[in-house]
Amino acid sequence: MTPLHPESIAVHAGRPAPTAKAPLNVGIELSATFHHGPDDNYYLRHETHAGIRALEQALGELEGGDALVFSSGMAATTAVIEGLLPVGSVVVTGWTQYTGSTVLLGEQERLGRLTVRSVATDDTAAVLAALDGASLLWLETPSNPMLAIVDLPVLVEAAHAAGAIVVVDSTFNTPLVLRPLDYGADIVMHSATKYLAGHSDLLMGALITRGGELGTALRARRDLTGALPGGLETYLALRGLRTLPLRMERAQSNAMELATRLSSHPAVSRVRYPGLESDPFHARASQLHAGFGAMISFDVRGGADAATRVCESVRLISHATSLGGVESLIERRAMHAMDAARDVPASLLRFSVGIEHVEDLWDDLSQALRQV
Numbered sequence: 001m002t003p004l005h006p007e008s009i010a011v012h013a014g015r016p017a018p019t020a021k022a023p024l025n026v027g028i029e030l031s032a033t034f035h036h037g038p039d040d041n042y043y044l045r046h047e048t049h050a051g052i053r054a055l056e057q058a059l060g061e062l063e064g065g066d067a068l069v070f071s072s073g074m075a076a077t078t079a080v081i082e083g084l085l086p087v088g089s090v091v092v093t094g095w096t097q098y099t100g101s102t103v104l105l106g107e108q109e110r111l112g113r114l115t116v117r118s119v120a121t122d123d124t125a126a127v128l129a130a131l132d133g134a135s136l137l138w139l140e141t142p143s144n145p146m147l148a149i150v151d152l153p154v155l156v157e158a159a160h161a162a163g164a165i166v167v168v169d170s171t172f173n174t175p176l177v178l179r180p181l182d183y184g185a186d187i188v189m190h191s192a193t194k195y196l197a198g199h200s201d202l203l204m205g206a207l208i209t210r211g212g213e214l215g216t217a218l219r220a221r222r223d224l225t226g227a228l229p230g231g232l233e234t235y236l237a238l239r240g241l242r243t244l245p246l247r248m249e250r251a252q253s254n255a256m257e258l259a260t261r262l263s264s265h266p267a268v269s270r271v272r273y274p275g276l277e278s279d280p281f282h283a284r285a286s287q288l289h290a291g292f293g294a295m296i297s298f299d300v301r302g303g304a305d306a307a308t309r310v311c312e313s314v315r316l317i318s319h320a321t322s323l324g325g326v327e328s329l330i331e332r333r334a335m336h337a338m339d340a341a342r343d344v345p346a347s348l349l350r351f352s353v354g355i356e357h358v359e360d361l362w363d364d365l366s367q368a369l370r371q372v
């Protein structure tokens, strides 16, 4: 049989075997402990539950590797940063990226465990110059919230030549837009809280590897720390994953249309969206990605106050942090001190485009932009 398309994998992977009277869905298992067998020692932290195994099957097939799910994106990140790297390791990572990753790495550096070299990861030469002696290259593409896209194949090759493994936080992409393992990355990280689960109702993380020693080490770390999602979370996440391709299709087409309209709006000074031909990352995204995602960052004329007024004026769109759900969210990122300190413009709004009707979203944005 020819391999299935991701749209079909998302619907069918991780289901029970189709035997007579078997259910189509894996149920919600809620037990932390199990009766002993003759020589085994069953316990949830080590054995996981059926919902985890079903979700990992589906996510692994979508990313083209072996998936491990965690209780949050940050739990997955922690397993890599604290679980894999010996004291004294050098990590090369992005200057402007997801705050939690930056804080975790900074804390490890302050504790004397790691050396962190922060660079603009979309600047290939800057990354290459920083790789000497590094053990790990942590990339986020597109980056939060600047939506910079890295030249992944070139960076992977250079990192491997320097002896470093490559981790890609692919939360903004989903496997429908980019499969980093296909470009040679060693670990794909997701905050499954976002697009994969897609309904803003749970926390979850994932790491996908090619298995082997890396997969075993990360799994051992998860077993030890117990950073596992519960049965209700995995049930909801797998249900959400079933419609990921449909949700992404709509969210991306909405984002393309809204980015285009925003770029000629008089109250907007700049739009960052790789789907726009004028975007500095358009060529790279067109070459490497299978889509442009559904995150837009745009700058409002009139600075922080004007941008804040837009956030306070939206009615259909929610003024909230996070992203990747069915509903559209907007936020002024520089309200967070870490983003402000890392060169995020004061008037930049990060807009997670949902699956509503595009004209309703545009009406709401237009009336909010009239308030500035």
Ligand SMILES: *Cc1c(COP(=O)(O)O)cnc(C)c1O
Binding pocket: 072, 073, 074, 075, 098, 100, 140, 144, 169, 171, 172, 190, 191, 192, 193, 194, 203, 204, 205
């Ligand atoms: C949200 C997010 C995380 C952290 O994930 P949690 O599930 O909230 O722990 C990491 N990276 C990116 C890009 C994110 O958006």
